[in-house]
Amino acid sequence: MSRAVARDLRRRYGRDFRVVRADSGQDALEALREIKLRGDTVAAMLADYRMPQMDGIAFLEQAMDLFPHARRALLTAYADTDAAIQAINVVDVDHYLLKPWDPPEEKLYPVVDALVETWRAVGDRPVEETKVIGHRWSAPTYEVRDFLARNSVPYRWYSVDEPEGCRLLEAAGAGPEDIPILITPDGKVLRSPTGAEIASVVGLSTEPAAEFYDLIVIGGGPAGLGAAVYGASEGLRTVLVERQATGGQAGQSSRIENYLGFPDGVSGSQLTERARRQARKFGAEILTARDVVGLEARGSARVITFSDGSEIAAHAVVLASGVAYRSLEASGCGDLTGRGVYYGSASTEAQACGGEDVYIVGGANSAGQAAVFFSRHARSVTLVVRGASLEQSMSHYLIEQLRAIENVHVRVGTSVVEAHGDDHLEAITLCERESGKTETVPCGHLFVFIGAAPYTDWLGESILRDEHGFVRTGPDLLAEGRRPAGWSLDRDPLYLESSVPGVFVAGDVRSQSVKRVASAVGEGAMAVTLVHRYLEER
Template sequence: MSMPILMTVDDDPSVSRAVARDLRRRYGSDYRVVRADSGADALDALREIKLRGDAVAAILADYRMPNMNGIAFLEQAMDLFPHARRALLTAYADTDAAIQAINVVDVDHYLLKPWDPPEEKLYPVVDALVETWHAVGDRPVEETKLIGHRWSRPSYEVRQFLARNSVPYRWYSVDEPEAVRLLEAAGATREEIPVVITPDGKALRAPTGPEIAAAVGLSTEPAAEFYDLVVIGGGPAGLGAALYGASEGLRTVLVEKKATGGQAGQSSRIENYLGFPDGVSGAQLTGRARRQALKFGAEVLTARDVVGLTVRGSARVITFGDGSEIATHAVVLATGVSYRSLQAEGIERLTGQGVYYGSASTEAQSCSGEDVYIVGGANSAGQAAVFFSRYARTVTLLVRGPALERSMSYYLIEQLRAIDNVRVRVCTTVEAVEGEEHLERVTLRDASTNTTETLPTNHLFVFIGAAPRTEWLGDAILRDSHGFVCTGPDLLREGHRPQGWTLDRDPLYLESSVPGVFVAGDVRSQSVKRVASAVGEGAMAVALVHRYLEER
């Protein structure tokens, strides 16, 4: 096979030659560098490459080109090579263009000219592009097929599971002719949907998460019975702990119930995370973190439900839902939080059938030209409103409080104000949702006027509150009145250590009431609910694990 291609597009011949020269110097042994002087010429070259069956790993395009600027070119290039990674070459004055490119063509990076020295400014960007391309690929993949119904809650849950675990799949509505043929070939009926057909032809009828995970090649079984560190929860805090634990020589396993990323992984765009001035989607950020943890040797178990944590001598024992166990020297609890249930008539019946918790990106296309309602006033709700504004006719943000400023970042508020099809309704709650097979209407109450209004909609997304879901921990691990786990100084009441504490020292800063069990991220009492702080606490927890292990 021929080498994959790095393409550079710039109408300035001197710049074009310079980019190609620097790329060949670093990547010439593994990639073929192709350069073009205009967007039109580059598209012609990409068509020829497509016909030859070659792969394009990354495209670097100048923004300021006549006739067709870099954004317009990249938008067309995506149709030919959707998995090729994309970077926009811009001048300092073109920052707005770079932001536009993020929204229109989802560029991975923008690169300011000049980029000298390339070792500092060019190569790290291209390294990231090709690393991501190798992880995602630009070659035919064996797809998992999913047959279901748009308004089926189990079908929605399987779609979310596959999407959040980055499993390539093709969706077939049960009424499509091809879906009928697939069901017949699989010996299944429409009453058994959702039906998952794996690349090797195995048909799973109404499968559970663990069944799907095992069938599509996700790791579900631990490789050992004993570890140095078990991390429970795969959000930013858990990924941070797994990465640092594995990179520092601890035999580490991360256990996740659904998919790595947590709530952050569902964010359409995180723009205030340090080191990503052009923003990054939650899936991109947490996907990179997962690959990084795996690179250092961490195990990642998916679709495993942890139901118990007990102390047996010096070991901490984790019990799974199927009754199996693994033991460890130390534990990091990073289970995060879940969105609280919306208290409104009809919610439970219509969840997954027009009512969704979190940003259901799999529903974006179905929102095209429709009216979407989003409940919540924090950053996650604002990010979802920006995301769905690209598809929906209107997006209405329903906020219980009198203003957004108390709960949402300023930059996000300003973005929402600039989007024509986004509306914000403050002092507003959802009183009821209605529909036969799916959501059809929502009733809103305006607290300022004490009036109600019923409006038609098929899409309601909920981002309210934070419930830690820590009931499974039992009584040994002390929690506050809301269920968040207490740690460190918060465990010392009137100078006394927590009941049952067996060590001569006080609990370490992120240590729970059980020695060797540490807590990081949103599940910790009094934590700062931010992605950056969660990652930091995951790293800090590993440092404290080392201290704990040294004193044993």
């Protein structure tokens, strides 16, 4: 780190912290090892990208092994901004600073203040570990593990077929019939827990702090998170309600490579976690594992009803409930879901795929991203595509990637017609569409990405939808120039407004929307702008 940065840091933080400077990455690592041996802690690490012997990213990657809870920042020149993006992806750097950083009061100190504030909030506390005991081929066990993983809750998995799993099961006073078992860090035991029960014991918020808000966002995918960030940042008291885990389908993506600002790609979970932190930073509440079953207008209020009968209300609502993968209509698949047949990328199964032959059904980007991801673990990955080619539904960059991976194979014009297995998936039957020829192949892991159905069955008749269940908005509501029946305002519906004034729609659930992460985030932000226009009318 340069002498000038060290000087500025000592001037501001020297009274409360010891500022250690090193001339190279190796010297810095030696200093960190000495600090570790003395039992001291490190609040923040600032690394210059252009250092002797190793670059700043390599240094931070090794330094994280010594002090994983220290906050991280990278100093870069304008020409090294690609390195900054790499740092975000590789070492999850908290900030990067462009040189020169003068004046430090504007460009350096606010960043370091944020690093120190975050470190003080988290400190060097060890990660509290949640334990899950179950069976590898138990669908409820998979659901618990998937819920924890998608909500970024650290946990350790134990199989009942292993000695330690049996010991934990005995200590919990439970039997195989009780699995899955979840044990919290403080020793509380949950038998076959629901998502809401898990959320309540692992620190996820499930109860609203108020009965009335400025804005309720339903759905925690990219559109919902975008609406929550922009709503809260613009002063609206905002609550986001998600029934499973924030991120939606995008949150399950192993790698998103065409999202603006991430030339090296970013995982869906990383993007989701940053968006979630950003929403909370601005004051948005995030409720997890709460299922919304009703939405209605009561005067000027828009009221949502939860599955337990409780309600909250707001001046306006952004509906961003997203879509769900369609079920694979093949004999046997229903019984084997969660036991070898999975919807989405199911990253919790990656290690179990080592040395296995994996099959992925689907020909769009999500299927291609999953194929790239599982190719690093499995012996082979086969994409089963019903269409005549990948070009019909997959981005060009992803097709080129797949062609370059030796253990990825593509079978076009082919469908899965049957899944075989007793307690878990063992084989699948493939059928070629043109010839009708069938072939049964061994398969222990089948991942399904075959289009999506909107999550709108719970909406009442007042919210107009198209023939596929997607919500109509704006100009799409004007039949022959007439406003929808029951429309109460003396103006046409705004662009993202539904047939109920004050209820806006963003992302995949909207009729004729573009099914991309960037467009979903954009619609979430745009919806908040329209919410402001709506509120100004009242």
